[in-house]
Amino acid sequence: MIKKALLIKRPLWLMALTMLLAGTHSADAGKYASSKYPMWQVGLINGALSDACQRSQFNQVKVQNLRIGYIGKDGRGVTGIAMKNWNLRDPKGLAKGNVTYHFFNDGYSNCRVYVAKFRPGRN
Numbered sequence: 001m002i003k004k005a006l007l008i009k010r011p012l013w014l015m016a017l018t019m020l021l022a023g024t025h026s027a028d029a030g031k032y033a034s035s036k037y038p039m040w041q042v043g044l045i046n047g048a049l050s051d052a053c054q055r056s057q058f059n060q061v062k063v064q065n066l067r068i069g070y071i072g073k074d075g076r077g078v079t080g081i082a083m084k085n086w087n088l089r090d091p092k093g094l095a096k097g098n099v100t101y102h103f104f105n106d107g108y109s110n111c112r113v114y115v116a117k118f119r120p121g122r123n
Contacts, residue, residue, distance in 0.1 A: 033068050038075020042068065042102045043116030052094060053103065053111035059089045063106050079104050079114065 035042075052058035064080040065087050079102035082088040084095040095101070102114040 035068060035070050036072035037070065038072060039070040039077040039079060039104060040075055040114070042070075042079055043100070043114035046113050046115050049094060049101070049113035049115070050111060052092065053106060053113050054109050056107075057092055058094055058101075058113065059111075060103055060106050061087045061089050063103075068102070077104055080106055083118065 049058050060080045060082045064078065066081045067078050068081065070077050070079075080087075082101045082103065083099070084090070084097050088095055088101065098118045100116050100118050102116060104112040104114070
């Protein structure tokens with residue numbers, strides 16, 4: 001009876017482990033794109049939004065939920081992406097429509113927010 005129980009439990013344990021490992025995030029999970037351009041070329045830096053970000057008043061709901069990696073020789077870094085009605089915590093209503101917000105170091109005192117015009121994907 002004990003051997004039978006072990007045979008049943010082992011596959012469940014392996015299945016649970018497999019499910020857990022499958023759910024872990026790889027380095028590419030949430031990656032939207034990568035670019036060889038410098039990070040600061042993603043948009044125009046916005047001082048007021050950067051200040052609000054540093055004060056936890058304009059931030060991503062889930063930091064780097066969707067992100068761009070900048071892998072060129074100059075300006076390496078990662079920015080998280082948010083929009084007015086998606087992944088954005090904006091208690092003061094600072095966000096505008098039809099733009100994307102790119103956060104560098106969200107949650108830190110040197111947070112910078114870059115603003116870019118929204119470009120819908122091609123169909």
